[in-house]
Amino acid sequence: MCLAKLFANQPYICTVNPVLGHEIESEYHITPAVRKKKVIVVGGGLSGLECAITASQRGHEVTLYEKRGRLGGQVLSASREVKGGEELLRLLEYYENQIKKNHIKVVLGVKFSKDICREELPDVVVLATGATLLKPAIKGIENPIVSTAFELLEANLHFNGKKVVVIEGGKTGLITAEHCASQGNQVWIVTGEKRVDKDVSPTFKWRHAAWVKEFNIKIFTETRITEIHDHGIKMISTKGENIWLEADLVIVAGPRKPVQRLFTELEYLADELYLIGDAVMPRSMHTAIQEGYKLGVRI
DSSP states (O other): OHHHHHHTTOOOOOSSOTTTTOTTOGGGSOOOOSSOOEEEEEOOSHHHHHHHHHHHHTTOEEEEEESSSSSOTTHHHHTTSTTTTTHHHHHHHHHHHHHHHTTOEEEESOOOOHHHHHHHOOSEEEEOOOEEEOOOSOBTTTSTTEEEHHHHHHHTOOOOSOEEEEEOOHHHHHHHHHHHHTTTOEEEEEOSSSOSOTTSOHHHHHHHHHHHHHTTOEEEOSEEEEEEETTEEEEEETTOOEEEEEOSEEEEOOOEEEOOHHHHHTTTTSSEEEEOGGGTSOOOHHHHHHHHHHHHHHO
16 A cells, blocks of 8 residues: 555555554544443454454454454455565454453354343444445356355365366455466466456556466456356357356355345444445555554544
8 A cells, every 4th residue: 555655646545553543633533432341343454453453452342253264354365465465464363462462352253142132231332344245136157166265275285187267356356367277287267347456456466467467367358257057157248149158166256245244233223323334335455454443542
């Protein structure tokens, strides 16, 4: 983010340090809370972690719920990026250390619900429930050869010699395609967009372009998949060209949809209810951390 802003001649900010560039702004300063509150943060991704730590540093009693067995959210998928993605796991280590240092209670493997909320009686509930990958309405989308990018990347599956089709590009699609291609698989990305890197930071576009070339990933833009079969897919381009592509595995990498179900269910169960990060709208890691910090400062 720092380089992206620098190249755009914009104020210098940091992806992982939300205070950088805002040091003189009072709303970015962590100050002791006037009243200690019982705060529950739902979701252990970057936004939820940042909010929980900041709220705890203000003196609140904070509990973090994560439905999976470990913290990290979409960082776990993003860390599979070739040549450098593992650096994100160091960021996750930092957050885990801060969670311990600030004595934040963490509940793993539990899906937060309105029943739990009634038992806990929190003053504040922060929903950092992230986003999920939607399987598009394509004939045959429930075929066993279809999986999602998050499933594949989080499990760190390894295979080679397969023909892999990734549905949709963007950051998630590119990471998925590069991960598979680096293992010796033949990979295609199919997207209806004009570009495959639409949500990629300007400073990272060249890296992905280089990897696409290095791993010989084929890209179909402005193309729509119409049907998925046991051994391949049917596509149609904007020019009306029908295309058949053999495939052993089809991976859904988009679109992403915010997970907001609890926002309606918990409306009358807490004095304060907030929605942050990708649960508002899928965006960047920088935005998730910024929103988590800024809410934590003012709870």
